[in-house]
Amino acid sequence: MTNITNLTYKNLSNLFAEIAYMNEDKSYVEVTFKKLEDYCGFRIINLYRPSFWTNDPLNAFAYYWLSHGILLHNVDIEKEMITFYVDLKNEISSNISENDFPYLYEEFTKPTKEDVDYYLSIYQRDQQRISDDTILKNLFSTEMPSNTKFNQVSIKVAAIDQYFSRNLYHFRTIARHIVNLNIDKDLETGNSEIVNEIAKVKFSSYKEINNYKFATRYCYYHNPEEFPFYDPVIKDIINEHKRTSRIGGILQQDFLNYTKYKNILKKFRSYYGFEEYSLEDITIYLYYYGMSKFPKKYAKLFQKE
Template structure:
């Protein structure tokens, strides 16, 4: 499957389609609902307020976190409010681990990296781009497509996208390489998410057809 060229025109067209009521897309409703909660409970120092936001983000973004109450308490204890407001990536790192939620299968603590980026994004979208599997996939596929085109963003290994500072650098270079600097993070996020989603579904269908 060939991904759509990440031009400004294509990305804006993609987002305009999302805003069209006839598409019945849930993305903008998800963002609106979470934004209402964040605006109502803007601070991150009260467990009930953080828990309400965390439950919504976990549910609407399908991050599948167990023991969300532990994670909410952890966010309060880490006192990340100022870091989120000022765009310090340390906030993502502090939310990701240290919460004490243990995988029974692996016997080690879960890394709630995707959730952490989505929590921070919901409070400060221009400082905290979202990481998830689909976006990871899209960036890796665009890297393959651009390997001989002298693009800056291709200088990463897949595993390095799990380091948030590297992930932000790759996204920044991606925007620069394709002249997307004036587009907001949510436009880039949703475009990459949709491209990664389409790629993975196509790959899954091909695998099933071969069985």
């Protein structure tokens, strides 16, 4: 895992100060990945994701080039080259067009209530998904709401494994783990901390597996209103909106901390004025919206589920 330290930020600040000083009479400046890596101390290729390469001042890395009057213009992953625009006179707004600076403009339009309703209607027309969700909600909340009996919990764990092709490792151990947690009251009251406890299963003194996505589904089918499910496509779509808006205070690791993940969903809902929708609605909307925006990445998973 990349270790980003205070020294890294200081080095980056020095680099962009140097770029601004040495290129004050130029517009576009190319910087190789290697040069940036020499200052960072780690491989830039490991950070090649849309949420990093942005001119959003809320992005910790972008702050360092923006604070020196520099804008990100282009990232060429094949040539391992980054192009910056030295904008010391702050003329960017009048001289640079949207086509010149795609990193400054939204690729994702601001979502509306009509958008939410549209993707919720797609969900309602998805007969296979509606059928699966209805069966699982009935199994979890009506037929077997308790989680104190090993056989019943095993059935529920196996059901999620079957319906969502999770290929869970040793689901009987997972079922025993859930029984030992005594989670019924937590599920009823919506205690979000229980999700991460369910997710982390210890199989031996040296082997622990984090079934986070499974754990969110397990809680969701018991209490959909209090436990919106997690899926990577939801994280990706929120990251895109974060990159092209001013939704601040969202860290990548927060998505895998269920209490913080739930707060992210609330923040997204509040930011766009979607308070009339439940968190379950917001999650379903983001899930189907994400599937439409990233078809190549998630088509295979979508077919499974």
